[in-house]
Amino acid sequence: MFDALASRLDRISTSLRNRGRISQRDLDEALGEIRAALLDADVELSVVTSFLDGIRSRCELEELSKSLTPGQQVVRAVNDELVRVLGDEPLKVTYASRPPTVVLLAGLQGAGKTTAAAKLATWFKAQGRSPLLVAADLQRPAAVEQLRVLGGQAGVPVFTRATDPVDVAVGGVEEAARVGRDVCIVDTAGRLSIDEALMTEVRTISARTSPHYTFLVIDAMTGQDAVQTAKRFHDALDLDGVIVTKLDGDARGGVALSVRTVVGRPIVFASVGERLADLDLFYPDRMASRILGMGDVMTLIDQAERTMDADVVQSTTERMLGGTFTLDDFLSQLSQVRRMGSLGGLMRLMPGMNREMRDAADQLDDREVDRIEAIVRSMTPRERTDPAIVDGSRRQRIATGSGTTVAQVNQLLRQFKEMQRMMRGMASGAMPEMPGMGGMRGRLARAAAQRMDPSALPPQLASLAGPSAVPGALPPPRPSTGRGGKKKKGGRVTPPKHR
Amino acid sequence: MSHLLLWIIIGVAAVVLATATVGLVRVRRGRALEATRRDALAPPEPRAVEAPPSDAAAEARAATAPPAPAGVPEAPPAPVEAPTPSLATRLGAARSLFDRVRALRGRRTVGDEDLAAVEEALLRADVGTATTAAVLEAITAQARADGLGDDGVPGALRRELLGLLGPPPAPLTTKVEADRVAVWLVVGVNGVGKTTTIGKLANAEVAQHPVLLAAADTFRAAAADQLATWAARVGCELVRADEGADPGAVVHDALHRARSRSIPLVLADTAGRLHNKQSLLEELKKVRRVADRDPGQVAEVLLVLDATTGQNAIAQAREFSDAVGVTGIVLTKLDGTARGGVVLAVQRELGIPVRLVGVGEHLDDLVAFDPEAFVDALLGE
Numbered sequence: 001m002f003d004a005l006a007s008r009l010d011r012i013s014t015s016l017r018n019r020g021r022i023s024q025r026d027l028d029e030a031l032g033e034i035r036a037a038l039l040d041a042d043v044e045l046s047v048v049t050s051f052l053d054g055i056r057s058r059c060e061l062e063e064l065s066k067s068l069t070p071g072q073q074v075v076r077a078v079n080d081e082l083v084r085v086l087g088d089e090p091l092k093v094t095y096a097s098r099p100p101t102v103v104l105l106a107g108l109q110g111a112g113k114t115t116a117a118a119k120l121a122t123w124f125k126a127q128g129r130s131p132l133l134v135a136a137d138l139q140r141p142a143a144v145e146q147l148r149v150l151g152g153q154a155g156v157p158v159f160t161r162a163t164d165p166v167d168v169a170v171g172g173v174e175e176a177a178r179v180g181r182d183v184c185i186v187d188t189a190g191r192l193s194i195d196e197a198l199m200t201e202v203r204t205i206s207a208r209t210s211p212h213y214t215f216l217v218i219d220a221m222t223g224q225d226a227v228q229t230a231k232r233f234h235d236a237l238d239l240d241g242v243i244v245t246k247l248d249g250d251a252r253g254g255v256a257l258s259v260r261t262v263v264g265r266p267i268v269f270a271s272v273g274e275r276l277a278d279l280d281l282f283y284p285d286r287m288a289s290r291i292l293g294m295g296d297v298m299t300l301i302d303q304a305e306r307t308m309d310a311d312v313v314q315s316t317t318e319r320m321l322g323g324t325f326t327l328d329d330f331l332s333q334l335s336q337v338r339r340m341g342s343l344g345g346l347m348r349l350m351p352g353m354n355r356e357m358r359d360a361a362d363q364l365d366d367r368e369v370d371r372i373e374a375i376v377r378s379m380t381p382r383e384r385t386d387p388a389i390v391d392g393s394r395r396q397r398i399a400t401g402s403g404t405t406v407a408q409v410n411q412l413l414r415q416f417k418e419m420q421r422m423m424r425g426m427a428s429g430a431m432p433e434m435p436g437m438g439g440m441r442g443r444l445a446r447a448a449a450q451r452m453d454p455s456a457l458p459p460q461l462a463s464l465a466g467p468s469a470v471p472g473a474l475p476p477p478r479p480s481t482g483r484g485g486k487k488k489k490g491g492r493v494t495p496p497k498h499r
Numbered sequence: 500m501s502h503l504l505l506w507i508i509i510g511v512a513a514v515v516l517a518t519a520t521v522g523l524v525r526v527r528r529g530r531a532l533e534a535t536r537r538d539a540l541a542p543p544e545p546r547a548v549e550a551p552p553s554d555a556a557a558e559a560r561a562a563t564a565p566p567a568p569a570g571v572p573e574a575p576p577a578p579v580e581a582p583t584p585s586l587a588t589r590l591g592a593a594r595s596l597f598d599r600v601r602a603l604r605g606r607r608t609v610g611d612e613d614l615a616a617v618e619e620a621l622l623r624a625d626v627g628t629a630t631t632a633a634v635l636e637a638i639t640a641q642a643r644a645d646g647l648g649d650d651g652v653p654g655a656l657r658r659e660l661l662g663l664l665g666p667p668p669a670p671l672t673t674k675v676e677a678d679r680v681a682v683w684l685v686v687g688v689n690g691v692g693k694t695t696t697i698g699k700l701a702n703a704e705v706a707q708h709p710v711l712l713a714a715a716d717t718f719r720a721a722a723a724d725q726l727a728t729w730a731a732r733v734g735c736e737l738v739r740a741d742e743g744a745d746p747g748a749v750v751h752d753a754l755h756r757a758r759s760r761s762i763p764l765v766l767a768d769t770a771g772r773l774h775n776k777q778s779l780l781e782e783l784k785k786v787r788r789v790a791d792r793d794p795g796q797v798a799e800v801l802l803v804l805d806a807t808t809g810q811n812a813i814a815q816a817r818e819f820s821d822a823v824g825v826t827g828i829v830l831t832k833l834d835g836t837a838r839g840g841v842v843l844a845v846q847r848e849l850g851i852p853v854r855l856v857g858v859g860e861h862l863d864d865l866v867a868f869d870p871e872a873f874v875d876a877l878l879g880e
Contacts, residue, residue, distance in 0.1 A: 039628050042809030045619060109832065109860070110690025110805060139860070141694075141728035142721040149720035149742075192835045219690065223625040223809025225837035246689060249773040251811035274689070274718075 022064045030074045031056060034292075041291045043254030044227045047261045055081055079288050086256060087284030091241045091266045096212050099182035100132070102173055104211035105243075106202055106233055109190030111217045112245035114143060116271055117187040118150035119279035123269075124183045125156060132181035134172030135160040136205065139189035147187055154276050157181070165189065169205045186211070193232035203236050213240045215268060218259060220244050221251035230259045241268035244282070248272045256287050320423050327384035327416060331376045334369070374402035375412050387413050609642040613652045624840030624877055627810050630847050634659050657874055663843050664870040668827065668854045671700075673708075673764050675796040680757040681764045682750070682790040685829075686783060686819055687803035689771030692831035692857055694722070696803055697766045698729030699857065699865035705735055709762040713753035714739040715746040715786060716770040726768055732862060736762070746770065746782065747789040754795040765795065774818035787823045801854070803829045806839035816845045827854030830868070834858040838877050 031052050038048045055078055064073055095101045103120065105113045117133055124131040133151045135158055137143040144160050151158035159172045169186050176184040188205065191198035206214060214237045216230060233239060242259050247270045256267055267282040316333055319325045376384065378401035383390050390398070390413060399406045614635050621631040638655045641647065647655050673681040683700065685693045697712060704710045712730050714737060716722035723739040730737040738753040746769065753765050767790060772779035791797045802825040804812050819825050830839050830853050842853050853868040 036628050039622060040810055042625075042811070045622050108807065108835070110692060112690055140725070142724035145721035145724050146719070153720075192832075194836055219805075219807070221688070221805075221808050221811040223807060223837065223841065224623050225625070225807050225835070228836045229807075246773065248776075249688065249811065250775040250814060251809070254809070 022061050024061065027056065027059055027061065027064065027074070034074070034078055037293055038254060038257075038291065041252035041254035041293065042221075042223045042226075042258075043291065044224050044258040044262070047227070047258045051081070051085070051257070051261070075292070079292060082257065082288035082291060083284045086260055086267065086282075086287050088260075089266055090282075091268050093213070093268075095129070095182065099180075100173065100176040100184040101182065101213070102209050102211040103183065103185045104169075104188070104206060104209065104214045104237070105186065105217050106188055106214065106237060107190060107217035108192065108219075108229060109140075111190060111219050112271055113137075113190065113217045114147050114150070114187050115274065116215075116217050116243050116245060116269075116279070117147065117185050118154050118156075119271060119276055120185050120269075121151065121156040121183075122154045122276045123279050124185075125154065129183045130181050131156050131183040131185055132172065132176040132179075133158045134169060134176075134184060134186040136165045136168040136172065136186050137189040138162075138165055138168065143187075143189070150276065165201060166204050166208060170208050173209050193229045193236075199232070199236050206237050214238065215241050215243050216259070216263075217243045217245060218255060220247045220253040220255060221249060222255045226255040226258050227262050230263045234263045234265070239263060239265050241265050243267070243269045243271060245271035247280075248278070252291050252293060253287060254291050257291060325420060325423055327376050327379065327387060328381065330416070331373070331384070334373055334376075371402070371404055371408070372412060375399075375404055375409055378402040387416065609639055609647065609652060614639070617652065617656055620878075621840065624838035625809050626840035627813070627844045630663075630844040633847065634663070653878070657878060660843060660874045660877070661870055663847050664874070665846070665852065667870055668852045668868055670867065671799050671801075671827070671854060673704075673798055675798050678794070679796040680754050680762070680794050681798040682754070682767055682795045683764065683799045683801060684767050684769065684787060684790055684797055684823065685801050685803060686769050686823060686825070687771060688773050688815055691771070691803040691805040691808075692829075693771065693803045694725050694729065694768050695860060696801075696829050696831060696855075696857055696865065697726065697768050698733060699862055701729065701733045701735050701766055702862040703865065704764060704766075705733055708764065709760070710735045711753055711757045711760070711762045711765045712737045713750050713765050713767040715749040715753075715767050717742055717744045717746050717749060718770040722768070722770070736760075746786050750786055750789045750795070754790070758794040765790075774815045780818065780822040783819075784822050799826045800824055801827055801829050802851070803831055803857075804839075804842070804845075806830050806833045807835065807837040808841060810841060810844070812841040813844055813848060816849050816851050820849060820851060825851055827852055829853075829855045829857060829865075831857035834864070839873075840877060 034055075035048055035052055038051070039045070043051070055074075058081070059074060059077060105117055105120075107113050114137065121131040121133050133147055133156050135144040135147040137147075138160075144158075147160075148158045159168075159175050161168045161171055163171075165188060169188075172186060173184050176182075186205070186209065188202055189198070191202065193199065216233050216237075216239050218226060218230065222229075230239075230242075242256075242263070242265060244253065244256050244267055247253060260267060267284075267287075270280045270282045270287075272278045272280055316325070316329050319329055375398060378398045379387075379390070383394065383398075395406050395409045398404075399409050402409075617638070618631055618635060621634060622628070626634070634656070637659050638647075638652065641655055650657075671683065675681045685697055685700075687693050694716070701710045701712060710733075712726055712735060714723035714726045716726070717740060720742070723737075723742075727737050727739065736756070738749060738756055740749045740752070750765075750767055753767065757763075757765050767786070769783060769786060770779075772783065774780065787797060787800070789795070800823050802816060802819050804815065808815070816825065816828070828842060828845065828851060830842055833839055833856050845851055846853070853873075856866050856868050856873070858864045858866060
């Protein structure tokens with residue numbers, strides 16, 4: 001799907017460019033492509049319409065006509081607006097002056113509330129709080145038991161009673177106050193928003209426990225119906241925020257935009273896996289990228305981090321940049337990277353890809369990668385370290401051993417040498433950049449700089465992050481958010497409501 | 500190929516560099532691995548199939564016969580459903596999305612406004628852009644060729660949707676080779692209702708013959724407890740293991756217990772898993788292999804889909820089917836406000852039929868899929 005929007009827009013760009021002047025109709029055509037992309041991403045129909053109306057009024061035909069890539073300009077405008085809407089008015093989690101701070105979770109069946117409750121407890125604990133989990137889902141078989149087990153893993157106590165959900169919730173808050181737990185997280189049963197009785201029940205829970213935060217927990221793969229659900233829960237409970245779950249899947253997650261637009265409350269957390277630590281702050285730029293089908297490189301990095309051995313990555317990188325990257329290194333990296341999934345899929349998620357790389361990613365058949373791996377494995381360790389010694393008879397042997405041809409072996413060795421040359425060039429800073437990689441490196445380095453101490457970047461990369469990436473400097477402001485300030489981690493200026 | 504090779508090498512290097520650039524300098528958040536599972540990277544959403552030109556309807560009709568489960572001869576029907584009210588009645592809470600469409604009744608031609616109304620209605624029901632385009636194309640083509648019937652656009656739309664869905668599906672089968680235990684494997688992503696569905700399935704089957712439940716979800720906290728509750732409600736046996744045990748081993752044990760107690764059917768629950776996680780799909784393939792080995796034989800692989808799911812359902816259906824061969828879909832939570840229209844796209848693009856529909860959290864809230872009732876409810880009749 002990554003290709004679809006980008007290449008369709010490329011085509012529009014080309015024809016727009018050739019014509020020299022952009023008309024309203026040309027713009028509409030580009031917006032039509034984006035409409036389809038947003039709908040495919042499960043953004044709700046009315047939300048798509050109003051969102052694009054906003055874009056349309058914002059796009060200046062004059063400006064676009066001057067641009068070499070008007071199609072891309074439009075996408076950029078859309079991306080920026082998405083980031084703005086998704087990240088607008090982020091929630092600042094503050095704590096009640098009189099503890100406990102009560103957090104109420106509500107949502108449909110199967111959204112991931114119980115898992116989210118445990119993850120929140122873990123998160124609060126990491127913030128130095130002492131949370132209590134309240135198991136008020138008495139409907140789903142073994143829901144209480146599930147929360148008990150998760151609570152045990154998190155090192156957080158779990159409160160419940162064999163009475164009714166309202167009584168459990170109220171009792172839980174009282175218990176938290178009694179034993180001095182300063183955060184109280186109430187898990188409730190999944191319920192249909194049209195189930196009168198159950199919606200009344202959760203309203204009662206809310207009225208009796210006066211939560212400081214009420215979060216709707218919603219699945220990232222939810223379709224058009226998300227808006228119905230969100231509206232009804234919001235009407236009933238006056239939500240403070242939304243937790244989007246299962247973002248480790250490949251759902252585009254248009255629900256985030258729909259719910260944000262219709263309910264007007266921020267997305268607070270992103271749940272990205274089944275383990276207790278898999279709760280992230282919500283990053284609007286990642287979500288925007290994902291909704292537009294343009295991949296989510298930061299999630300890729302997260303996944304890579306989890307799968308790849310950090311020490312191996314570090315030493316390999318040093319060797320790459322130092323120009324001593326060998327076929328052995330390549331082989332070990334290849335198998336690590338392949339563990340993460342198909343290489344074509346991975347490549348598609350990289351930003352800064354040019355046309356040829358995208359086409360190549362499309363055509364990438366993992367069998368070809370198998371073949372490459374076979375060739376390298378058929379080489380002796382000495383041959384891998386020093387490919388110069390690979391003469392004719394050795395090539396023949398390698399070809400036979402890997403089930404390939406001498407021509408293919410030759411090709412691999414030639415390309416690899418080319419690659420080593422490029423890397424040495426990159427390391428010395430005097431690039432010809434690897435084709436397609438330049439933009440990516442810069443972007444990644446900037447991303448890295450924004451999230452952490454730029455002085456920790458390897459020197460060859462630090463320069464890419466821009467002049468502000470010097471030790472002690474603040475990360476550069478992100479003009480695209482429209483807030484004019486620096487990008488904060490999950491932000492926070494809105495005080496919670498106190499009842 | 501020559502450039503491709505270079506891109507492969509670059510690709511690998513790029514990924515490594517990317518990880519190094521951001522990953523190395525990131526302050527480690529101290530994530531401990533609680534389980535032994537490794538998550539695979541998410542591949543991008545597969546391209547939706549472009550709508551085929553004008554003969555979409557005919558092609559779709561030809562492609563809708565539900566596939567017979569591998570290796571199992573056609574069996575006399577073993578009805579699953581208990582007598583229940585009609586689907587439309589159960590979905591009484593549904594509101595009509597299609598008032599504008601209904602107002603078009605009686606018109607023999609198709610104008611832009613009509614198409615817009617139909618498009619909006621279908622998109623809101625999660626039918627998706629590709630299948631919606633195909634349906635609109637088919638209606639327009641029909642209007643051009645023969646004109647529409649007296650029932651105008653709504654009638655044509657209804658016929659088109661029914662054509663996509665095909666005939667009512669065959670009931671689930673327990674017919675396997677002699678001396679083997681039939682296995683129904685229940686799969687799907689997290690939170691869709693697999694365990695609850697198994698409870699309902701067991702309830703329906705136990706009236707005819709003994710059933711054994713296999714708690715092969717060994718990952719989720721208290722998953723086996725959850726299934727045990729259903730087993731107790733239904734009155735059937737359960738095979739379980741400790742958390743973290745091998746799911747294949749649970750299935751294996753269940754098969755042998757079923758064989759020794761002459762229980763003809765095993766319902767195997769599996770852990771919810773996102774379809775973009777390679778290692779988890781591999782695990783599922785392994786579970787299926789175990790289930791298909793003597794004394795077991797897989798008779799049905801049921802993919803549970805949540806009716807609130809949007810276009811991602813197509814990717815789910817594709818990946819699970821590629822991995823373990825899905826014989827049918829159970830569409831759950833249709834008692835809510837979601838219409839579940841994405842199953843039209845799944846049928847059209849992948850040929851996987853809906854066999855059953857879940858309409859609540861109680862034991863008897865499972866009905867056979869009735870295409871006419873489904874389309875009527877979709878169109879708000």
